[in-house]
Amino acid sequence: MPSPRKFVSAREVAERAGVSRSAVSRAFTPGASVSEDTRRRVLEAANALGYHVNHLARGLSLKESGIVCLVGSELGTPYRANLVKAMTQAAQDAGKVAMVINTDRSDASVGAALRQALHYRADASIILSGLPDKSITRLCLENGQRIVLINRDDDQEGPLRINLKDGEAARHTLTAFLRAGCRRLAFANSEAGTPSLMARERGFLAAAGAIGLTVAVERFGPSVYDSGRELARRLLTARERPDAVFCATDLIACGFLDAARHEFGLAVPEDLCVTGFDDIEQAGWSSYGLTTFAQPVSDIAREAFAWLMLAPEEATRRPAAVELEARMVWRRTVRGYAQDLSPDLRSAAGA
Amino acid sequence: MPSPRKFVSAREVAERAGVSRSAVSRAFTPGASVSEDTRRRVLEAANALGYHVNHLARGLSLKESGIVCLVGSELGTPYRANLVKAMTQAAQDAGKVAMVINTDRSDASVGAALRQALHYRADASIILSGLPDKSITRLCLENGQRIVLINRDDDQEGPLRINLKDGEAARHTLTAFLRAGCRRLAFANSEAGTPSLMARERGFLAAAGAIGLTVAVERFGPSVYDSGRELARRLLTARERPDAVFCATDLIACGFLDAARHEFGLAVPEDLCVTGFDDIEQAGWSSYGLTTFAQPVSDIAREAFAWLMLAPEEATRRPAAVELEARMVWRRTVRGYAQDLSPDLRSAAGA
DNA sequence: TCTGTCTTTGCAACCGTGTGCAAAGGTTCC
DNA sequence: GGAACCTTTGCACACGGTTGCAAAGACAGA
Known part of the structure; x- marks a missing residue:
């Protein structure tokens, strides 16, 4: 050009x-x-x-480009898109500008993305998916570039790690299922193996195991709608059909719900209770009314940039990990909410 | 920092x-x-x-930063998110990198975004929503920065304008409705007044008018799901209830469908035919099965970058406007498809 | 009027790269 | 051996900013 x-x-x-x-x-x-x-x-x-x-020239002499790199894949997904939106907004509010790098193509490309961030002397990189090699992370850190890991659950020192309390959400789900009278539990997961997905699965299994219940676990494909449908086909044709399913993401839950209703003719929540995770917009659509957990997307963005704006010595002094709560959003795919909960809690959840 | x-x-x-x-x-x-x-x-x-x-320094001496600015609002929306995804991907394939600027906050901020693009000496700006002042556009152009307008339908000289054949889609919709035996037509639009939205509305009205049919037009709120629901409430309580509704976007159509089915107990497509526009992922979900028009998102991105990679003299010689076709995606919200169409056309549409 | 202090200004060096130009070195051919 | 040519290399300047430093100017006080 x-x-x-x-x-x-x-x-x-x-x-x-x-x-x-x-x-x-x-x-x-x-x-x-x-x-x-x-x-x-x-x-x-x-x-x-x-x-x-000229901010290029200014960045050259100031050694601060004002650029923050956002790296992630599946940016078209509702949850990711919201995260990108919140992050770009937060960046602008902080006087920075977001450079987004799409890592859909190859798996090694998280590293490539971080190299790109280095080329542009980005002040920081925020990683939404994938996990960079320790070596490349170290390289960024050595070059004074800060790194934020969102839901990556890594133990590397240096980056800020922002995670959700997935285990807590899993326990709440179990409680809700039990209160609804469900005993035949299942967990519908993708094969992505993402840290947060696995944390939800582990948390749910652990909580159930603690009271002597077993959970049917099925994993299939990527974390998309169609996988949810396939997971429904597998779980709902089992000899002992589950009466409560915790889906690892809302996208999976939507697919699961559609298959359960339209292919198996099941009534939700009467025959089957279902929950998801993320609280994507579609979860609130009246065809779904999915009970789920809201990712505090703007809190995540706020935490990230609050840390990024800290002075370096301050930033290293602070704890490098933040745990945020995923608020339960009650809708209509779990029985017993309206009857069992106290009124104030009900209104707090925005029933 | x-x-x-x-x-x-x-x-x-x-x-x-x-x-x-x-x-x-x-x-x-x-x-x-x-x-x-x-x-x-x-x-x-x-x-x-x-x-x-150091790409900052390289950009300084080469006078080419490798940065392409993506400016738009409502980036969390399925359609926009897909566009952003396609654009970032296309940018990377072209050896560039995308800087995205979110213009949700204020309306004047398209101008602010372009100023930011100037600050970073972006090679080009791609505008997904809003319309910049002529003065700021001219400023960008004078500085050798190229501009691409997506679905903006502006007549400014200089930028590349990529538009969809909205009118053609509207005519196809009408044909489909007529073939389904519908005569009481309606158009459900938002109040956004976006060029493409208005083009669809005008096209539909013109096509219907040409054969002596009138169309009930309703406009409400932003282009979101909830607006679709409200539009359904308004249109479906009219004295002469429509039997076919063209919704300006899929998001509106989903809301419309949900309200029609769940609030009014209507059967789609038996009682009512509905179409949308964009072919967002949710349109294909089995709770909707929406007949709609696919925005050729990757084609749009490809066209944009093909033009951006042209030599400057070449670029000015080319026609500065591209019209892309929106392919009709037949699903289940319009009657008569399976019976009336020839088998080969049916399979081509992926029924 | 002279001195001391404070504000404002310009000079010049630096940030990290690309590149035209000339020089150096190597090879081929006569 | 020498001329002609080609490849490779380094010097030095340009790109467009920021900023330490010193000088200049303004002003008050004695």
């Missing part, structure tokens, strides 16, 4: 305003030493010429 | 490899004049030191 680029530079502004190039720079630097008169003249000239400070 | 940034520079690599700094630069520039031996030594040293070419 070779272009006859003709950007106006500080020198031209300086000439027009009849000042030195440093004066122009200072006029655009908050807190710099410039007289009010000079600043006005400079801004006037800049405006007339259509001058925009 | 002040950091003790310590990036390794070409000078350090040069010292370690025992060559000049220029040699390092050339080793990383494809097609530059370096001996194989020198290149190897440089790459070795670079690898050992963890060197990454």
